[in-house]
């Protein structure tokens with residue numbers, strides 16, 4: 222993250238019940254203060270706004286669970302990796318059981334391209350469960 226900037230205190234009004242629920246949640250998670258919990262919420266929202274920009278550089282962590290009997294996913298993975306050498310920076314394969322495989326792929330590049338590659342894989346028929354997690358290096362976030 223960027224260099225430390227000066228702190229500003231501000232007051233927030235919210236419903237007593239909502240605050241009680243928030244306090245219970247952050248205590249359960251383990252936050253030591255409301256301030257840190259609120260800072261993280263704000264950063265999370267700002268990062269998710271960055272994902273909306275098509276030209277933003279993002280890191281995508283894509284997980285795919287699929288049955289290896291279908292060659293669909295592995296064939297597509299091979300094609301995509303050869304086509305986008307600079308975008309697919311890592312791929313790990315785990316044999317989960319007799320039939321199921323987990324593939325974790327790390328992508329780095331323009332948001333629009335990372336999303337397109339992930340969608341192409343996620344929409345493959347033999348993928349039982351998959352998820353794309355996007356993050357950024359938060360260049361524009363304090």
Ligand code: NI
Pocket residue numbers: 289314315316317321322323
């Ligand atoms: Ni496998």
